[in-house]
Amino acid sequence: MIIYVKYMVSLRCKMVVKQELQNLGLHCINIELGKIEILEKITDAQKEKLGEKLISYGLELLDDKRKILIEKIKSVIIEMVHYSDEIHKVNFSEHISEKLSYDYTYLANIFSEVKGVTIQQYIILHKIERVKELLLYDELSLKEISYLLNYSSIAHLSSQFKKVTGLTPSYFKKLKEKRFVNLEDL
Template identity: 55%
Template sequence: MVCDRCILVVKQELEKLHIVPSFVVLGEAEIPDDTTAIQLQELHKNLAGVGFELLDDNRKKIIEKMKTIIIEHVHHDDADNKHNFSDILSKALHKDYSYLSALFSEVESITIEKYVINQKIERVKELLVYDELSLSEIAYQSGYSSVAHLSGQFKKITGLTPSHFKKMGGVRRRPLDKI
């Protein structure tokens, strides 16, 4: 789950099956231990129908938590634009960063750093489409050291300059869960 609408959909699917979760947050929902196998099977089917999956593999759970933490910091946390994701992930998941990095790369076939860059570029695209901030304000807010660094990374990932993307009207944006 990567957005508030995702949380709402998951809550609705749980309600349909009369399952009362302890909590539902980005990327995670805790359901009661007394949930029946039939309810779980139906929940699995219903969630798959709306593009989600139940994760029972601990490795997948860790990766989903890592993705959620990264998305939260990149897209929703304006307080600190200079994120040290190795520290953030290690502290939040109580695991050594080298383990998390190797696990992420093995399962996702992309490094955490590349995933963070892709998320940052999607955030920059969003801010460009909103057209409320200058490119230097976007660079600062996104944690880039300069407009040149942001522009170079943006072009490397998208093949376009930020100004060209802005002129196109944001037609190349991707959903966060597809990054």
């Protein structure tokens, strides 16, 4: 049986869900971002208990088919941007469409209608969060980050970063350095 969970976007979330399933005596076959496959058929009582437990962790069981589809789209995007090193080789619309076996236009329309932003805007927000993360790690140059996240140029990345955050990538990096300097002075 397959169960869908909203806001399950990290490895920690997966661990929490797996533990709660075990507490209910259910056996997890496969667990992905936003999707759990269990061996048994879940009873209404078990589903209710699971739902209550997950809410305490900020997670939510999904029943509405449109919401489930939105969560699937979000999970594919999060996985691509945050957990894949293959992002520069992928066309987002084709990948999402292929992964979910739906026409991209259909997915884009539902996503925009339900979330109030386009899939493209959602991808950009996640890419910028990933850029911030990579800048804070300070392991890659801006050129390497732009290549990794499939930007056409450093200028394109910088322009998009400034549009979303109000800061240039280099200024964002300096703010981090200033914070560390201030912490060292304590």
